[in-house]
Amino acid sequence: MRIQFPRIFALALAALCCMSSVRAADPQPYRVDIASTGDASQDAILSATSDLTTLRSNAPVSPFGLIARARGDIDRLKTALESFGYYQSSVTIQINGLALNDPGLVETLTALPANSEARVAISLVLGPLYHVRAVTIDGELPASAQNILPLKPGAPAVAANIVGAGAQLLAALEERGYAFAKVDPPIAYEDQVDSVLDVTFHVEVGPQVRIGEIRLEGLKRVHEKPVRRKLTLHTGAQYSSSAVERARHDLLAMGVFSAITVQVGTVVDDSGGVPIVFQFRERPGHAVTVNIAYSSDLGGSGGLTWTDRNLFGNAQQLSVSASVLNVGGSATTGLGYDTGVKFIEPDFFRPDQSLQLAVGAVKQYLQAYDQTAVTNGATLTRKLNKNWAVNGGVSSAHEQIIQEGTTRDYTLVALPLSVSYDSTDLSSPLDDPRHGMRDSVSVAPTRSIGSSSATFLISQVKIAAYYDLEHQFKTAAGRSVLAARALVGLAQGAATFSLPPDQRFYGGGSGTIRGYRYQSVGPQFPDGNPEGGTAITAGSLEFRQRIGANWGVAVFADGGQVSTSLRPLSSTFYTGLGAGVRYYTPIGPVRFDIAVPTKHYINNRDPFEIYVGLGQAF
Secondary structure, three states, X not given: OEEEHHHHHHHHHHHHHOOOOOOOOOOOOEEEEEOOOOOHHHHHHHHHHOHHHHOOOOOXXXXXXXXXXXXXXXXXXXXXXXXXXXXXXXEEEEEOOEEOOOOOHHHHHHOOOOOOOEEEEEEEEOOOOOEEEEEEEEOOOOXXXXXXXXXXXXXXXXXXXXXXXXXXXXXXXXXXXXXXXXXXXXXXEEEOOOOEEEEEEEEEOOOOOEEEEEEEEOOOOOOHHHHHHHOOOOOOOEOOHHHHHHHHHHHHOOOOEEEEEEEEOOOOOOOOEEEEEEEEEEOOOEEEEEEEEEEOOOEXXXXXXXXXXXXXXXXXXXXXXXXXXXXXXXXXEEEEEXXXXXXXXXXXXXXXXXXXXXXXXXXXXXXXXXXXXXXXXXXXEEEOOOXXXXXXXXXXXXXXXXXXXXXXXXXXXXXXXXEEEEOOOOOOOOOOOXXXXXXXXXXXXXXXXXXXXXXXXXXXXXXXXXXXOHHHXXXXXXXXXXXXXXXXXXEEOOOHHHOOHHHOEOEOOOOOOOOOOOOOEOOEOOOOOEOOEOEEEEEEEEEEEEEOOOEEEEEEEEEEEEEOOOOOOOOOOEEEEEEEEEEEEOOEEEEEEEEEEOOOEOOEOOOXXXXXXXXXXX
16 A cells, blocks of 8 residues: 555644634533553654644533544544554544444433533554565665665654655755755555555755855845855855855854845756855844843842944944842842943954953942942954854953952953853853753953952853753653753962952852852851852752743752862852742743752841842853
């Protein structure tokens, strides 16, 4: 028997997506029990495929409608089972122990007391799991594309894998320069005796081509020159589908386009290559964003940021921000502010390098110290590849700090340098990381001039890792994630009181040890106020679980210490425990966490801390 896989696969997808909106005047409540296949992922798909389960709450039906819905489910579930490779499966549905064609079923349902639930039982007979016996290519494959078809004899005959094999074959051909290649939907022939399928793919390879003329369409405020400079695709190079997609991704990273589509020609142009057209949709030139956050230790904060995304037509960015800080926090003693202006020049002398110039002013009243500062800096950032980046620059600050009643003025000049690695594949730090790592190593040689002159080196190592537990928990990707972070910091070349107070290390707060008041962990003055240290070690372990479409929960444990050395456990080690709720939005998860300390001391009188913000804690 000949099987058309696109039809089976399309029906299975349609079964997952289609929903009836029929309502009845006399609804019949019911509950559904579906027999398990023994595979949690298959059970989840069958439940999502069934109209009986997906429409039970939001689309009530009459007794006649319930029977009709059950009859429709037989075909839907049978199609889903076939997509798993069970082509001799059967589906049986009974309502209150009666078959759907039982003449007394309608009378039984109508005789039920008001609001009494009918019992719908769905039983499954899977039959044998089919496997692929033979895979045939109808057409000539080039030598470079031999043996690239991922579908092999002996594999389970899962419809998604068979259809996906054709798509992967097409992608592999396009990657090798065959821009006009075609791979028709697979045709399978069933052998019911041996429970196997013979699968055939019809392939037309076409000529191997190079990239022809590259045209840019839709540019308005953005000049063509910086786009051409950013473009990594060049006329005359061998065509590659992944190279085209990388070029599109790089252009999106300029930050001035909301969408970029690519059209690949269907014939060879006069240059002997395939023409490629990039079509751009520009983002609005200006944007205003609002930031709001709250924690019980630092209090509330809020502000505005105005951004010009395309200042001179070459994708330069200018941002002006102003925020109010420390509204009512237990670790603060007054209202503060943070203002700044940033200018970013992309592709500074080379496509993978940008220059950022920044000036700012900050005033904050903390339990550890009061600070008023004016800062400025220049940072050069170079992307080494998809994951690695290097930052270097120069910064300076003129600040006045009051600590323990003593006022000191400092002028700081630093040469910060950092190397970072990010394999989370996310475009924004607010997005929810589900796999990969975010790591950085930074050093900042600094000269302090003022109340106490000193030269010192601040070094920090930060590691954050994310592990998707989809295989362990047999859930969909990204639903269950284990996250961990570690921080090690050291100040060398100066004793504690030779360092300006804002250059010392403090523990406590959402960035280090949740559950403890901000900056409260570490050496203290006799009155219990934070003194700060020259070394810090801290770590966190957090489990994040999605619930439904938009909600999630998290449980976590943080720990760490602040001291005058990096010797393990050379001072008291503090731990905090907590849990929280997440609400997932298109711009990132909204986070609400509560954490409690496991130790209490004079500078940490709070029984718990609350943290509210946008994005995960790390």
